[in-house]
Amino acid sequence: MRYxxxxxxxxxVCFFLLGLRKGFSFRELCGMTGRGAREAIDVGxxxxxxxxxxxxxxxxxxxxxxxxxxxxxxxPRLFLLIVFAVTCGLSYALGTSxxxxxxxxxxxxxxARGGGVNTAVAAGVIxxxxxxxxxxxxxxxxxxxxxxxxxxxxxxxxxRMMRTGAVPLALTFAFYACLSVMxxxxxxxxxxxxxxxxxxxxxxxxxxxxxxxxILPLAGVKVKWAIAASVVAGAAVAHAVQGFSLAEIARVCAxxxxxxxxxxxxxxxGGGMISMLGSAAIVTISCASIGLAxxxxxxxxxxxxxxxxxxxxxRFPAMMIVCLGAAAVFCNQVIAIVSSHAFLWPIYERGGLxxxxxxxxxxxxxxxxxxxxxxxxxxSVPLAILGETYSAMPFAVYxxxxxxxxxxxxxxxxxxxxxGEK
Numbered sequence: 082m083r084y085x086x087x088x089x090x091x092x093x094v095c096f097f098l099l100g101l102r103k104g105f106s107f108r109e110l111c112g113m114t115g116r117g118a119r120e121a122i123d124v125g126x127x128x129x130x131x132x133x134x135x136x137x138x139x140x141x142x143x144x145x146x147x148x149x150x151x152x153x154x155x156x157p158r159l160f161l162l163i164v165f166a167v168t169c170g171l172s173y174a175l176g177t178s179x180x181x182x183x184x185x186x187x188x189x190x191x192x193a194r195g196g197g198v199n200t201a202v203a204a205g206v207i208x209x210x211x212x213x214x215x216x217x218x219x220x221x222x223x224x225x226x227x228x229x230x231x232x233x234x235x236x237x238x239x240x241r242m243m244r245t246g247a248v249p250l251a252l253t254f255a256f257y258a259c260l261s262v263m264x265x266x267x268x269x270x271x272x273x274x275x276x277x278x279x280x281x282x283x284x285x286x287x288x289x290x291x292x293x294x295x296i297l298p299l300a301g302v303k304v305k306w307a308i309a310a311s312v313v314a315g316a317a318v319a320h321a322v323q324g325f326s327l328a329e330i331a332r333v334c335a336x337x338x339x340x341x342x343x344x345x346x347x348x349x350x351g352g353g354m355i356s357m358l359g360s361a362a363i364v365t366i367s368c369a370s371i372g373l374a375x376x377x378x379x380x381x382x383x384x385x386x387x388x389x390x391x392x393x394x395x396r397f398p399a400m401m402i403v404c405l406g407a408a409a410v411f412c413n414q415v416i417a418i419v420s421s422h423a424f425l426w427p428i429y430e431r432g433g434l435x436x437x438x439x440x441x442x443x444x445x446x447x448x449x450x451x452x453x454x455x456x457x458x459x460x461s462v463p464l465a466i467l468g469e470t471y472s473a474m475p476f477a478v479y480x481x482x483x484x485x486x487x488x489x490x491x492x493x494x495x496x497x498x499x500x501g502e503k
Contacts, residue, residue, distance in 0.1 A: 085413055085458070086359065089366040096370055100377035110373060117372015120229065121365040127225045128357040128364070130308045132337075134220070134294070135180050136352030137315030139338040140325050142281035143290050144349065147171055148185045149283055152192075160198060160266035161206050162257045164189045165479075168210025174291050176220035178211035182463040184349060186211065190467045196266035203264075204469035205476020206257055208452065211463065212480055213250075215414075216448045217242045219304045220294065222360055223414050223448045230368075230422045231440040235304060238440050245441060245490075249482035256478050280340070286322050290315035360415075367419045375423060387424045396432065397491045400425050401446045401484060408451035412458050417447035445487040449480045 093114075100110045138144050151167035168189070171181045186207045193203035215221050219239050228235040281287075290311045297307035312334070319325045325333075337353030374380050391399035403424050404417035411417075421443045429439045452459040455471050464473060 083359075085411060086362050086366065088411060089363060089370065089416075093366055093370045093373070096373045096377070096379055099379055100373060103377060103379075105377055110377065113373045113376030114369045115372075116376070118365055118369040120372070121361075121368040124222070124226045124229050124364050125361040127220075127305065127308075128222050128361045129354045130305060130312070131176055131220055131222060132352060132354040132357035133312050133334045134290070134308050134315065135175060135177055135356070136333040136337050136354075137312050137319065137330070138175065138290055139349050139352050140323060140330060140333050141290055141315040141318040142283065142287040142323055143315060143318075144171070144175075144184050145281045146283055146287040147174070147291065148188055151185065152188070155192075155266070157196070157266040159258075159261050160192070160196070161203065161261040161264060162254065164193075164203065165206050165210045165254070165257050168207055169213040172211045172214025172221075173218045174214075174294055176214055176218040176222065176224075178215050178459070179462060179466075180351060181211045181214070182207060182466050183351060186463070186467055190469070192266065196268045198264050198266055200469055201472040202260060202476050204464060204467045204473035205478070206260070207467060208460075208463060208473060208477035209253060209257075209479035212449055212452055212459075212477075216444050216483070217246065219298055220308055222357075222364075223418065224444065225304075226364060226415065227418055227440055227443050227448070230418060231426075231436045231443065233436050233440045236298060237437065238444065241437070241441055242444055245445060245487065246483055249479060249486045252486075253479040253482055260476075282322050284322055286318050289318055363413060363415045367415045371419050371423050380423070384424060384427070388428060391425070391428050395491065396425065396428055396434075397442055397446070397488055399428070400442050401450060401488070404443075404447035405450055405454070408447075408457050408459075409454050412451075412454075412456060414448055414451050414459060417451055418443055421447045442487065446484050449483055452477065452480050 097110055097114075100113075101107070147170070148167070151163065154167075155163050168181055168185055171185050172178055175181060189207060190200065190203060192198075193200055215223050217239060218224060219235055224238065224242075225235060227233075228238055293314050294307055294311040297310060298304060302310075316327075316330045316334075319330050319333075320327060333353060335353055336355050337351050339350050387399055387403060390402060400421050404421050407416045407420040408414065422439065425442075426436075426439055429435075451457045453474055454460060455474075460471070460474065464471065467473075
């Protein structure tokens with residue numbers, strides 16, 4: 082994370098110096114920077130709330146309870162299918178891919194190794210599941226940032242993500258059903274959860290924070306209030322059911338959960354507002370840099386190149402190239418999202434497309450494709466946590482099924498439009 086922030090700061094300084102060289106005053110460049118950075122304020126606030134909820138869900142026992150239900154549902158010949166379903170559900174509820182891979186993902190990989198399942202296949206399934214939430218969850222930082230950058234309505238984006246992702250999701254489930262039969266779990270270690278679950282009371286009450294997070298948005302409650310309600314409910318459960326003091330809960334909200342026992346119990350460590358500070362910094366520096374570069378007209382050459390690629394290959398393939406290039410250089414989704422908007426929105430606007438169309442294509446490409454770049458943190462960090470190599474990436478079917486399906490869908494739509502014109 083510090084390496085990425087350092088790279089972004091270096092890039093920002095380069096943009097600033099180029100702006101000075103082009104004749105802009107220091108004050109003008111600071112104004113451009115401020116206008117760009119303001120785009121990140123709302124995202125930063127949401128990131129801090131998300132940090133609080135991921136911390137509280139740890140001390141309330143919500144995560145442990147969810148994984149417990151997942152393990153209880155496992156049958157040997159459906160192991161991989163259930164792993165995908167559980168990681169999808171957790172990533173949607175938590176809105177954090179790294180949080181899910183560091184908890185449920187570690188447990189499922191332990192079960193896979195002990196049960197004789199091909200670990201590359203299992204890791205690929207987990208990668209697919211954890212990035213389902215990054216694209217579709219209303220509390221995922223990437224989904225929130227996409228809505229803020231494109232100036233679209235978050236829940237409208239989420240509903241369309243469910244619609245446009247239905248076919249790739251169904252195909253992924255079907256593929257993993259076949260893999261489950263081919264790679265059954267030979268032995269199920271039912272004690273895999275006990276190493277760190279012993280610290281928590283397993284109770285239906287622990288599902289209350291998750292239930293509020295899922296139900297309140299359906300009732301029309303704004304996402305920030307749904308998250309706040311989940312935090313309050315989680316704090317109440319952590320205090321009344323798990324026996325944590327209010328001071329401990331407040332510390333977890335700010336600094337995250339740290340297991341006193343260590344060892345296997347440390348799997349649950351993390352969360353808290355502090356865990357989101359790096360992401361907030363990346364978002365702020367990225368938006369400031371793009372605001373500065375656009376205001377000082379530093380990227381006109383790249384804009385022209387992207388327009389030529391779009392005219393030749395189409396808007397969505399051009400977006401995939403932009404987001405892959407940005408992620409390959411800066412190793413994260415944030416720059417991919419911001420760059421996709423900056424370079425492609427003028428093209429979409431001239432083509433008569435809406436901001437919602439742009440947001441859909443960003444979520445179907447920039448949020449998922451960086452996970453397929455080996456040195457990008459979206460692929461390297463989860464695989465390091467799981468103890469697996471890049472051989473797992475071909476099995477992360479959902480990650481590339483969504484962009485491929487979107488590209489096919491756009492090509493069919495464009496073809497029908499051309500035939501209609503004729």
